[in-house]
Amino acid sequence: MPKYRIRLKEISKRELWKQIEAPSHIDSHLVTSQVSRRVIDRIFGFELSPVLWKALKMGTLSAGRVQSAVLRWICEREKEIRNFQSESYLEIQASIYDQKDFILTKYDLKDPDALLGIEHQETLKKQYLLDEEGRPSEVTKFTLIDILSKAYRHPAPKPFTTASLQEYANKHLSFSPSQTMSLAQSLYEGKKKGKETIGLITYMRTDSTRISEDKKNIGFNYLHTFFPHLSVNQRSQKPRKTIGKQDAHEAITPTRPDWSPDELNGILKPDELKLYTAIWERFYQSLLAPETGLVFTYLFESKGQHWKYEEKQVLSPGFLAFKDKAIKIGDGKSRWSKSKQFDLEQIRFEEKQTKPKERYSIGQIVAKMERTGIGRPSTYSATIETLLKRKYILHVKSRLGSTSLGERVCDFLVSNCSNLIQDDFTKKLEQDLDELAQGKNDAFQLIDEFYKGIKKIRFLEVSKKRAMDTKKSTDCPNCLQGTIQSKFAKNGKTIYFCSRYPKCNFVSYESPKSNNH
Structure with missing residues (x-):
């Protein structure tokens, strides 16, 4: 058979x-x-x-x-x-104003990677005649000398893959990868709605961002009916290129896109509803037009020093409008004209330290696994x-x-x-x-x-290296008679203790400096 x-x-x-x-x-x-x-x-x-x-x-x-x-x-x-070796640097901001506007400008360094030394604080204090609070003792003008504008375009996010769902859920919902997959499994297996039991999402182990044409059409019809003010993207997005991508399954999407989260409230458990909402919203956002707009950079001059202020202006919210209806739409024009003058209110100096890269989040590890x-x-x-x-x-x-x-x-x-x-x-x-x-x-x-x-x-x-390490010993800093021994604790950390324990009670997670014998 x-x-x-x-x-x-x-x-x-x-x-x-x-x-x-x-x-x-x-x-x-x-x-x-x-x-x-x-x-x-x-x-x-x-x-x-x-x-x-x-x-x-x-x-x-x-x-x-x-x-x-x-x-x-x-x-x-x-x-x-x-x-990592931390370095000290200064962050300098000047608050300026006119009759209508109050803005915070940043000290402009031509080299974006350069750091301002602490000595700049005294130089600017003298140049601008500042008191202890950073306020000028005389009227000081900031003149707008140039206006730059740059168009931007943020494409709609692609529907979820396994990795991007886990990354999103970890970052925005505080779910671990295993918790996310357990909830997704429950949604995939289905819930009873009325007399029908149906899976609520497509298969959740996938590296593809593809959506079937039938489902796209269902999504477009839903958007036209319930969100007629939104601009859809009729052109198919190119699937994301991922190393070793199998593309055996479609993206993670709702099986019934017309079932909004509100319709499933009371049917799903709270965490299931949160994850379903994320999948449902991402599906519809992926069908919408990109966000477009302009970034204006205003360059100011005062006493030979240069300052800048940046402002983003949304021209078309695209996919953002699906979740946020209160986005302010710009007219594509700069707020001010060249040569406009502002008055200095205060210069603020903040000493900071350079920081190393952060540890990986769970979501970042999952995303890197997919990417590599x-x-x-x-x-x-x-x-x-x-x-x-x-x-x-x-x-x-x-x-x-x-x-x-x-x-x-x-x-x-x-x-x-x-x-x-x-x-x-x-x-x-x-x-x-x-x-x-x-x-x-x-x-x-x-x-x-x-x-x-x-x-x-x-x-x-x-x-x-291990053989060489056995030839070294470290004197106990507490009793000066024993030597330091080590073992792994249940939490994975190394515990250092004296060989004369319990006669000597030295115990530490920090390794004492070694002395060769």
């Missing part, structure tokens, strides 16, 4: 009958690709994890093809933050959850930071098998697996080549 496969992009009666009428056969290439992916992932973990156990003297460690590459990103960012082609939509949330479970990373406020344990694991992998956790290697492997799914590659050859590369790592000796 022949066997067929049907592919449901959503759970609905319409979609089910459509696929039953046009069934497909089981794709052996897809099966081979999936089996090969599982074999390669297991080889990676089974071969490298024991090496970690031996090197770091812990039997609970693990390495993974995707998780180790993601761990490297987080550890590298953590070290970058730790090694590492992992698949079905593994994004699982990868982060695994790193958290292993205590390789931890939550630092709303961001992700590496633990001491995570950095030890990452350092060992970078020192001994760096090529296996580089973006290019992982990306190339994903592309090879995708080619298997298209029948363009040989599974045995791919697995064999991968295994030969991994096998070399299996027999590595514990890194020389």
